[in-house]
Amino acid sequence: MTRKILLLTQGHTNPHTAKTASSVIRYRPEEAVALLDNTQAGKTSGDLLGVGDKPVVSTFDEAPGCDTLLIGIAPPGGSIPKEWRPIVLEAMARGMNVVSGLHDFFTDDAEFSAAAAKHGVELTDVRKNNVRCIALRQGLDESTLRIHTVGHDCSIGKMTAALEIEAGLRRRGHDSQFIATGQTGIMVSGAGLPIDCVTADFISGATESLILENQKHKILVVEGQGSLVHPAYSGVTLGLLHGCSPHGLIFCYEYGRTEVAGYPGRKLPPVPEFIKICESMANQMQPSQTIGVVINARTASDDELERERDAMQSATGLPVVDVFRNGVEELVDAVEKLQQSRS
Amino acid sequence: MTRKILLLTQGHTNPHTAKTASSVIRYRPEEAVALLDNTQAGKTSGDLLGVGDKPVVSTFDEAPGCDTLLIGIAPPGGSIPKEWRPIVLEAMARGMNVVSGLHDFFTDDAEFSAAAAKHGVELTDVRKNNVRCIALRQGLDESTLRIHTVGHDCSIGKMTAALEIEAGLRRRGHDSQFIATGQTGIMVSGAGLPIDCVTADFISGATESLILENQKHKILVVEGQGSLVHPAYSGVTLGLLHGCSPHGLIFCYEYGRTEVAGYPGRKLPPVPEFIKICESMANQMQPSQTIGVVINARTASDDELERERDAMQSATGLPVVDVFRNGVEELVDAVEKLQQSRS
Numbered sequence: 046m047t048r049k050i051l052l053l054t055q056g057h058t059n060p061h062t063a064k065t066a067s068s069v070i071r072y073r074p075e076e077a078v079a080l081l082d083n084t085q086a087g088k089t090s091g092d093l094l095g096v097g098d099k100p101v102v103s104t105f106d107e108a109p110g111c112d113t114l115l116i117g118i119a120p121p122g123g124s125i126p127k128e129w130r131p132i133v134l135e136a137m138a139r140g141m142n143v144v145s146g147l148h149d150f151f152t153d154d155a156e157f158s159a160a161a162a163k164h165g166v167e168l169t170d171v172r173k174n175n176v177r178c179i180a181l182r183q184g185l186d187e188s189t190l191r192i193h194t195v196g197h198d199c200s201i202g203k204m205t206a207a208l209e210i211e212a213g214l215r216r217r218g219h220d221s222q223f224i225a226t227g228q229t230g231i232m233v234s235g236a237g238l239p240i241d242c243v244t245a246d247f248i249s250g251a252t253e254s255l256i257l258e259n260q261k262h263k264i265l266v267v268e269g270q271g272s273l274v275h276p277a278y279s280g281v282t283l284g285l286l287h288g289c290s291p292h293g294l295i296f297c298y299e300y301g302r303t304e305v306a307g308y309p310g311r312k313l314p315p316v317p318e319f320i321k322i323c324e325s326m327a328n329q330m331q332p333s334q335t336i337g338v339v340i341n342a343r344t345a346s347d348d349e350l351e352r353e354r355d356a357m358q359s360a361t362g363l364p365v366v367d368v369f370r371n372g373v374e375e376l377v378d379a380v381e382k383l384q385q386s387r388s
Numbered sequence: 389m390t391r392k393i394l395l396l397t398q399g400h401t402n403p404h405t406a407k408t409a410s411s412v413i414r415y416r417p418e419e420a421v422a423l424l425d426n427t428q429a430g431k432t433s434g435d436l437l438g439v440g441d442k443p444v445v446s447t448f449d450e451a452p453g454c455d456t457l458l459i460g461i462a463p464p465g466g467s468i469p470k471e472w473r474p475i476v477l478e479a480m481a482r483g484m485n486v487v488s489g490l491h492d493f494f495t496d497d498a499e500f501s502a503a504a505a506k507h508g509v510e511l512t513d514v515r516k517n518n519v520r521c522i523a524l525r526q527g528l529d530e531s532t533l534r535i536h537t538v539g540h541d542c543s544i545g546k547m548t549a550a551l552e553i554e555a556g557l558r559r560r561g562h563d564s565q566f567i568a569t570g571q572t573g574i575m576v577s578g579a580g581l582p583i584d585c586v587t588a589d590f591i592s593g594a595t596e597s598l599i600l601e602n603q604k605h606k607i608l609v610v611e612g613q614g615s616l617v618h619p620a621y622s623g624v625t626l627g628l629l630h631g632c633s634p635h636g637l638i639f640c641y642e643y644g645r646t647e648v649a650g651y652p653g654r655k656l657p658p659v660p661e662f663i664k665i666c667e668s669m670a671n672q673m674q675p676s677q678t679i680g681v682v683i684n685a686r687t688a689s690d691d692e693l694e695r696e697r698d699a700m701q702s703a704t705g706l707p708v709v710d711v712f713r714n715g716v717e718e719l720v721d722a723v724e725k726l727q728q729s730r731s
Contacts, residue, residue, distance in 0.1 A: 180620040181620075242587055244491070244585055245584050246584045278589060278592070279626050279630045280623040280628070282626075284588070326616075
């Protein structure tokens with residue numbers, strides 16, 4: 046059943062914080078109705094997030110017929126902004142279901158749970174899980190190709206790259222599958238596990254379980270998380286990398302980003318060096334090679350993008366694209382080439 | 389208050405599985421009374437685990453006066469063996485408190501909780517936590533030296549090395565502190581956090597919180613977990629490494645171990661190469677160097693140990709010791725040298 050989703054981004058309708066909202070608009074356009082943010086009412090998602098043309102409204106009444114409030118942000122730490130509580134309660138009082146990907150589970154919140162029961166609506170915590178799998182490295186089917194998007198920081202397009210490449214593979218008739226490992230990927234694909242929210246001992250095991258469940262497909266494209274040099278999340282990144290044991294890596298980075306977002310002064314290694322770090326850690330588990338590079342060039346002009354592509358192609362010897370402005374065909378070629386070399 | 393602890397190791401009184409029991413006997417000898425294992429009754433902890441001389445008994449009646457049953461094993465996955473349930477229930481019926489470091493929380497188990505309430509005893513889950521800290525890299529005091537034990541596999545002595553080195557530092561009058569990051573370390577030191585059991589996004593943040601809390605001391609020795617090439621636990625290892633941002637690393641390995649325990653055929657990198665992997669990942673966060681090597685030589689003769697020390701010293705240029713058979717003085721020297729070089 047298609048939902049009618051109102052995306053809550055109150056005070057945070059910007060591309061970095063509202064990445065969940067952006068992705069739902071991009072990949073579930075038929076379900077996304079509007080954004081709720083009274084500081085930006087009258088603008089559109091295109092104006093503020095650079096995706097789609099959904100209206101930003103300031104009240105529930107301006108988006109009638111919505112049956113679902115979806116929390117459209119992914120803040121570090123995953124807590125709900127205090128001023129959002131009355132908005133969530135109002136949505137439930139109006140009979141709307143609520144979907145959240147925060148670490149603060151709504152279903153564990155006494156006030157929210159009571160309101161949901163009173164109004165007969167559903168609360169869904171996308172990140173809530175009871176995963177308890179140890180990675181065993183048993184049953185991996187080497188005839189299924191495993192591709193994994195890694196990158197130099199959070200929120201730079203690893204999920205988007207994976208979704209776009211997988212769609213490109215399907216357009217060429219491949220039996221491929223996108224594997225979601227974070228709350229937004231799960232919201233847009235309807236499956237997956239929130240790898241950043243499992244118990245630490247089970248990061249690789251949870252990832253391995255996703256691989257084992259999806260080996261009926263011939264190519265898996267596994268969404269990456271964080272980065273191997275991230276001060277807070279590198280553990281998630283490495284456990285995920287080892288759990289999915291990729292044959293091929295796609296390295297993603299944002300044009301112009303030189304420091305870890307939110308950690309001023311913390312320099313990122315240059316891309317060619319960073320690719321070596323990823324390959325070196327991936328190869329501890331499984332022979333693995335980087336087959337392509339994705340630039341998130343949203344801040345670059347067309348000229349800047351082309352210069353960056355040329356420079357990065359020379360530095361790495363790999364195909365380099367912005368998935369929206371250059372398309373994914375060169376990356377799909379690279380996946381096919383890797384598949385052929387292994388068969 | 390000193391407890392009187394009966395260690396439950398039923399059917400598993402061997403050095404690998406019963407590592408929690410071994411450590412409690414070694415580091416809490418005044419509290420450990422006996423081991424409960426009716427398959428080994430009449431033997432001692434010295435016979436079976438190579439530590440102390442606590443008797444192994446087959447019934448509760450043979451260890452009168454015990455007020456605490458402590459689960460003495462750390463199985464992969466952290467589940468309780470089924471046949472142990474009646475033993476745990478009997479302990480509670482006899483008025484004993486129960487301490488567990490398993491992932492299966494006893495306090496979430498309806499039957500165990502009901503029995504604890506009925507008999508007025510305490511259930512303690514050492515691994516249960518509600519940690520929600522993001523690593524921020526703020527407030528780190530660079531005048532406190534951070535030492536971290538890393539290693540090539542699980543259960544090879546990273547906690548023991550950290551405890552012994554920290555004790556050696558204190559013997560020389562240093563203001564040092566052992567930082568426990570796993571259930572056994574917490575049980576023997578009475579503080580710390582179970583880093584392998586926090587939510588994945590908070591591995592580094594939980595570790596950082598332990599550092600921030602203990603910076604009143606001048607030297608911290610942080611217990612390591614898992615290994616950077618472990619198929620299941622590498623994420624915990626990297627998040628911990630980055631969260632504690634060590635100035636100095638102590639590399640620990642077991643003599644003769646060439647494969648990851650429990651993963652037949654999965655080769656471990658040679659020690660000198662493995663040290664480079666650890667240093668390379670540590671240096672992504674903080675200038676860091678390896679200052680010593682610990683051999684767990686429990687399966688080696690004295691001759692074999694000496695040959696191994698010579699070979700490893702030549703290969704690495706570092707002091708190499710078995711902490712029990714060679715003592716820790718060379719490692720304490722290395723810590724002092726690092727501290728002097730930074731002041």
